[in-house]
Amino acid sequence: MNFGVDEIRPAVVAIDLHRGHLDPEVATMPLATERCGPIIEANRIFFDNARAANIPVIHLLTMYRSVEEIRTNPFWRTRAEDPTATRKNVLKHNLAGLPGVQVMPELLDDRDWVIDSKRRYDCFIGSELEFCLTRNGINTLLITGVNTNSCVLATAVSACVRDFAAIAIEDCVDTMDGESLHEAALSCIRTAFGWTMSADQALANIR
Structure with missing residues (x-):
C-alpha cells in the first residue's frame, strides 16, 4: 500500500499522551482508569517499533x-459550566506548571521530538507541527493518542485537507x-479523511 x-x-504523531489524561493521580481530564495502562502499553510498543x-x-x-x-473557545466555556460534561475541567486542564503537562515518561525517548504549543483539538492550529513535517520531508502521519473523537479526529481531518x-x-x-x-x-x-488500521498493519504496510 x-x-x-x-x-x-x-512520522508518528502522538497526541496528548500526557499525565493530564493518563495519570489518574493528577489527570484533569482522565481516561477511564482501567484503560490508561493498556493504551500506554500499546503506544510504548508501537513507538519502540517505529x-x-x-x-x-x-x-x-x-x-x-x-x-x-x-476560555476564548465558546464551546469549551460552556463545558466548564456543565458539571456532567466529560470536559467540565477544561479551564483547569494542562495549564503550564501543572503536573499534567508531561508526556508519560515510559513513552518518551531522547530521539523523539516534542511540540508543546498545541492549544486546540487540531494539532496544526497554533503549533509548529506543519513546519516540522514539511521541513523534514514527512508526508505520511501515523496518528495515535487521546481523544479519538476530538484531537485525533480533528488532526486527521486537518492533515487530509x-x-x-x-x-x-x-x-x-x-x-x-x-x-x-x-x-x-x-x-x-x-470514510472521508484517511486510513485506520492496527499498529502492526501500519508498520507492515510502510515497510
Whole structure:
C-alpha cells in the first residue's frame, strides 16, 4: 500500500499522551482508569517499533499559559459550566506548571521530538507541527493518542485537507467519551479523511 503518495515518508504523531489524561493521580481530564495502562502499553510498543524502523516520533502536548487562552473557545466555556460534561475541567486542564503537562515518561525517548504549543483539538492550529513535517520531508502521519473523537479526529481531518496521508492507529487511540464515540470517530476518518488500521498493519504496510 502506498497511501496515495509517491514515496512514503512517515512520522508518528502522538497526541496528548500526557499525565493530564493518563495519570489518574493528577489527570484533569482522565481516561477511564482501567484503560490508561493498556493504551500506554500499546503506544510504548508501537513507538519502540517505529523508532527501530527509523520513523520519528513526534509528541504533541497541550499546554496553556493562562485560563484566558482556554476560555476564548465558546464551546469549551460552556463545558466548564456543565458539571456532567466529560470536559467540565477544561479551564483547569494542562495549564503550564501543572503536573499534567508531561508526556508519560515510559513513552518518551531522547530521539523523539516534542511540540508543546498545541492549544486546540487540531494539532496544526497554533503549533509548529506543519513546519516540522514539511521541513523534514514527512508526508505520511501515523496518528495515535487521546481523544479519538476530538484531537485525533480533528488532526486527521486537518492533515487530509493539507494533503498529508493520515493513518489513525486503532489500537493506540482511545477516548474518555466512551466506545461508541471512539468507533464513530474512526468511522469518520476511514470514510472521508484517511486510513485506520492496527499498529502492526501500519508498520507492515510502510515497510
